Amino acid sequence: MAEQITVRTTPELESARTLAEGRRMHAISSAVRYALLAGVGFLMLYPLVWLIGASFKTNTEIFANPGFIPSEPTLNGYIQGWKTSTPYTFATFFWNTFLIILPKTIGTAISCAAVAYGFARFEFPGKRILFATLIATLLLPNVVTRIPQYLLFRDLGWLDTFLPLWVPSAFAGDAFFVFMLIQFLRAIPRDMEEAARVDGANTLQTLIYIVVPMLAPALISVCLFQFMWTMNDFLGPLIYLSSVDKYPVSLALKLSIDTTEAFQWNRILAMSVLALVPALTVFFLAQKYFIEGISTGGVKG
Amino acid sequence: MARLQIRNLEKVYANSFKAVHGISLDVDDGEFMVLVGPSGCAKSTTLRMIAGLETITGGEIRIGDRIVNNLAPGQRGVSMVFQNYALYPHMKVRSNLAFGLKLKRRPKPEIEDATKAVANTLEIDPLLDRLPKQLSGGQAQRVAVGRALIKKPDVFLFDEPLSNLDAKLRASMRVRITDLHKRLKREGQSSTVVYVTHDQTEAMTMGDRICVMKDGCIMQVADPVTLYNRPENAFVAGFIGSPEMNLMEGTLAVNGGIRVRLADQVLTFGEDVGGRLDVTGGEVLLGVRPQHLRIAASDEENALEGHVSHVEFMGHEVYLYVDIADIRLVVVVPSEQYHPEDIRDDRIRLIPRKTAVHIFDRETGRNVSLSANA
Structure with missing residues (x-):
């Protein structure tokens, strides 16, 4: 009897066993995968975490304590750092950054959308050559144009103003963004624009009412890129701005290294953390559109 | 307005x-x-x-x-x-x-x-x-x-x-x-x-x-x-109507009667076709809609004889695919008129409705059987 039962149940048991084994293997492999991902992720994130931790440490503790949790948390770095060693506080520098970013981002969005619309939707004489030129500037190393540009802006009397930092971008000077929008536009069928034209819209109305809303995800990506790149731009302000009262955040961070003999690292780190905040905030707010924009656009391939 | x-x-x-x-x-x-x-x-x-x-x-x-x-x-x-x-x-x-x-x-x-x-x-x-x-x-x-x-x-x-x-x-x-x-x-x-x-x-x-x-x-x-x-040309004739009109390559001769030679067979027509012809002979396409072909009774003359290659039952009608030499014809017969026992050895004899036959110039595709009195 017992034998009979064994005989009858062996296949079932076996299949159950293989099933359980499969499940266990699956669990193990997921665990390994997630552990690996989490590990690498933490490795990537560690400098940032350390930065935030260190910004709350005292200047002496930064080098004494390798961990990232401060033993005596203090806001000293933030308070002192904000005041800076100059007559200006960081509020001035943030405001300067804002004064550069705002016209640059808005200008980029408007001008690039218009130029991309022209290239993607219209036939005009010389289109191929103009487009080739556009792409060629994309491949040109920035360094090559630094000196001619400097001379140009000097002759215009724009040195030590914000103009050289945003005007070129506001006239679709960033070929990359134009290219990205063209690729995105190419993937959108023309029917909607044609329907708008039959509905009585002229070219400009079609652009504003139909094309721009459909381009929105790509435009948000463009703005976000421009925002982050401008926030992080160090070389541009360094070359064109000489008075401290016009410094943006990126230059001001370096200021605290220059002017003191013994570096106040806690202040620098505290201000670095603050400098990260706007970019991170904007990124997380726009993340959804940003991903849509770069994944449906041509940037991926 | x-x-x-x-x-x-x-x-x-x-x-x-x-x-x-x-x-x-x-x-x-x-x-x-x-x-x-x-x-x-x-x-x-x-x-x-x-x-x-x-x-x-x-x-x-x-x-x-x-x-x-x-x-x-x-x-x-x-x-x-x-x-x-x-x-x-x-x-x-x-x-x-x-x-x-x-x-x-x-x-x-x-x-x-x-x-x-x-x-x-x-x-x-x-x-x-x-x-x-x-x-x-x-x-x-x-x-x-x-x-x-x-x-x-x-x-x-x-x-x-x-x-x-x-x-x-x-x-x-x-x-x-x-x-x-x-x-x-x-x-x-x-x-x-x-x-x-x-x-x-x-x-x-x-x-x-x-x-x-x-x-x-x-x-x-x-x-x-x-x-x-009244399609004016073979293209319209073929495009309008479903299934498509059968267009068969043949040779037209008008002497006494109207004779159209198709592969190895000859069809003769009377005045109902002759009266509307505006040519006297030549290479032509004979156009007959699938609905305008019927299965001939055994004693009827002047029919096209062909070989049924397959049959599709559509419910209210039946589609017959008929090969005459290398010409493929489609015939649509109302279901109640279709009796499989009429077809012996897959041989079938078909009679086109004379008034609904079209003749097209093979070169230009023009319908040459549209003269006014039709």
Whole structure:
């Protein structure tokens, strides 16, 4: 009897066993995968975490304590750092950054959308050559144009103003963004624009009412890129701005290294953390559109 | 209230490809004109030239008493329904409908009334606050029709509006659009329609008149009945009607009687064909619709003998595929007249209805059996 039962149940048991084994293997492999991902992720994130931790440490503790949790948390770095060693506080520098970013981002969005619309939707004489030129500037190393540009802006009397930092971008000077929008536009069928034209819209109305809303995800990506790149731009302000009262955040961070003999690292780190905040905030707010924009656009391939 | 006149319309592309070869067409006020043809016959290009979405390289288009060649699409008094609906994806249905009127800066109450009226007509009131992506295909197409309707245009243009819908929905939309057209006409509103399709059923059921196109040329313009019964050429004969008309290569000789030699067989015809012939012989195509062939009784003379290769039972009728030498014929017989035991050894004898036979010049495709007394 017992034998009979064994005989009858062996296949079932076996299949159950293989099933359980499969499940266990699956669990193990997921665990390994997630552990690996989490590990690498933490490795990537560690400098940032350390930065935030260190910004709350005292200047002496930064080098004494390798961990990232401060033993005596203090806001000293933030308070002192904000005041800076100059007559200006960081509020001035943030405001300067804002004064550069705002016209640059808005200008980029408007001008690039218009130029991309022209290239993607219209036939005009010389289109191929103009487009080739556009792409060629994309491949040109920035360094090559630094000196001619400097001379140009000097002759215009724009040195030590914000103009050289945003005007070129506001006239679709960033070929990359134009290219990205063209690729995105190419993937959108023309029917909607044609329907708008039959509905009585002229070219400009079609652009504003139909094309721009459909381009929105790509435009948000463009703005976000421009925002982050401008926030992080160090070389541009360094070359064109000489008075401290016009410094943006990126230059001001370096200021605290220059002017003191013994570096106040806690202040620098505290201000670095603050400098990260706007970019991170904007990124997380726009993340959804940003991903849509770069994944449906041509940037991926 | 407008009539559409097209004179010698030409389209040559930049790469010197000639898509439209000087076509002329009149669409009367209130007429439902269907442009039909196989893909690549430039029917859509013609429609887009009427709309103003393609430039005109020759000839002229007149809507009412205006030449519209150089007018922007919005100024031509046309509205268009696209194959992919082309609804503005970021606008609610309400704004989609109102967009054209808004651009014309009409007062708000007027726009609202017009939107309501159109929504009522097309039964899309419950959808007004939805986005296009929340609509089904049929709903989206109704909104697209509504967007055309609200502008009260002189001419409606439809570019294969039903080809993205499933068969059942297509049939109901077909009725809906023709009903709408009749209603506009009854109400005295402008209701001139140019409707492009590649589907001959759609063309036959919807059009007041049908314009059959091929390779950028018009093959025939006529009402559906004329097109079916008196096709001017072999192309129209083959394109209109389902299943296709049988076109058999043969040789025509007129001496005493009318004799057509097909492969190794000869068919003779009397005055019912002879009276309408305008040639006396030559290489021809003999055209007989599948419905106009019947199975011969055993004692009947003058029949085509062939070999049944297979049989399809369609319910109310039966399709027989018959080979005569290397000619393949389709025969449609009503189910009640089909008796398998009549066919012995897969041999079958067929008799064409003499009055419905067409003879085409093989070279030019012209129908040579259309003389006046027929």
